[in-house]
Amino acid sequence: MTAITPPGAASTPTPTDDARTAARWASVLDLARGRSAELGVEDLAEQAGYSPFHFSRLFTTRYRVSPGRYLTALRIDAAKRMLLADETLPVVDVATEVGFDSLSSFSRRFRAGVGLPPASLRRLADQVAGRPVRPFTITGDGAGAIAVGLDLPAGFSPRGDPSVWVGWYPHPAPIGLPRAGMLLRGRLDARLPLCPGAPFLLGFAVPAHASVEEQLVPAAPVVAVHPAPLLAAGAVTLRFGPQDGSSPVPLLSALPSLRRS
Numbered sequence: 001m002t003a004i005t006p007p008g009a010a011s012t013p014t015p016t017d018d019a020r021t022a023a024r025w026a027s028v029l030d031l032a033r034g035r036s037a038e039l040g041v042e043d044l045a046e047q048a049g050y051s052p053f054h055f056s057r058l059f060t061t062r063y064r065v066s067p068g069r070y071l072t073a074l075r076i077d078a079a080k081r082m083l084l085a086d087e088t089l090p091v092v093d094v095a096t097e098v099g100f101d102s103l104s105s106f107s108r109r110f111r112a113g114v115g116l117p118p119a120s121l122r123r124l125a126d127q128v129a130g131r132p133v134r135p136f137t138i139t140g141d142g143a144g145a146i147a148v149g150l151d152l153p154a155g156f157s158p159r160g161d162p163s164v165w166v167g168w169y170p171h172p173a174p175i176g177l178p179r180a181g182m183l184l185r186g187r188l189d190a191r192l193p194l195c196p197g198a199p200f201l202l203g204f205a206v207p208a209h210a211s212v213e214e215q216l217v218p219a220a221p222v223v224a225v226h227p228a229p230l231l232a233a234g235a236v237t238l239r240f241g242p243q244d245g246s247s248p249v250p251l252l253s254a255l256p257s258l259r260r261s
Contacts, residue, residue, distance in 0.1 A: 037099030140180030142194030144233035160208030199229035
C-alpha cells in the first residue's frame with residue numbers, strides 16, 4: 001500500500017510516518033465499513049484530519065475511486081447481503097436501513113451497480129442455486145485484442161474447475177457494470193477484444209461448488225486488477241489473490257445477471 005505523507009511531514013517519510021499514515025487510512029476504511037449508512041464524505045475527511053476537498057483528492061488517488069462512490073458501493077453491498085439473508089424484508093426497508101432517503105434513488109443506484117433491480121436479486125439467487133451459470137461472453141467492439149493468462153492461487157478450487165470472470169471496466173475498481181468480458185470455466189487463458197472507454201481489466205474467481213452467497217456477495221473475494229489501462233493489442237497475465245487494503249471496494253456486479261440469452 002502506497003503511503004501518503006501527512007500535511008507538514010518531511011518530504012522523505014520515516015518508517016514511523018509510514019505506519020502512522022497507514023493507520024490513519026485504515027481507521028477511515030474501518031469507519032466507512034462500520035457506519036456507511038449514516039456517514040458522508042465530510043465525516044471520513046474529519047476522521048483522516050483533512051479538509052473534505054483535500055481528503056477526496058487523496059482518497060481517489062490512493063484507492064482509485066472517489067470516497068462518495070466508495071460509500072455508495074458499501075451501502076449497495078450491505079443491501080445485497082440483507083436482501084439474501086431475509087427474503088421477507090421489504091425492499092423499501094432495506095433501502096432505509098442502508099442509508100438511502102428514497103426507494104427510487106436506491107433502486108437506480110442498485111441496478112447501476114449490480115445489473116438488476118433489488119427485488120430481482122432474490123430470484124437470481126434461486127436460479128443460481130438450481131443450476132450453475134454456464135460460461136458466456138459479452139462482446140466488445142474494439143479493434144485488436146488482449147491475450148490474457150490467468151494465474152490463480154495454488155489449490156484455489158480443489159473440488160473442480162473454478163468460474164473466472166474477466167471483464168473491461170471504465171475504472172480500475174469494480175464500480176458499475178463491466179462493458180464487456182467473459183465468464184470462463186476449465187481454462188486459464190482468454191482472448192478479449194479491446195474495449196474503448198473501459199480500458200481497465202479486472203478479474204474475479206469463484207471456486208467450484210461455491211454457495212450462492214459466495215457467488216453473489218463474496219465475503220473474501222479472490223480478485224485481479226491490471227494496474228494500468230490497456231489500450232493496444234498485446235498479452236498480459238492477471239494474478240489473482242485475496243482482496244487487500246489497496247483495493248477495498250466491494251464487488252457489486254451480480255455476474256450471473258450479465259449473461260445474455
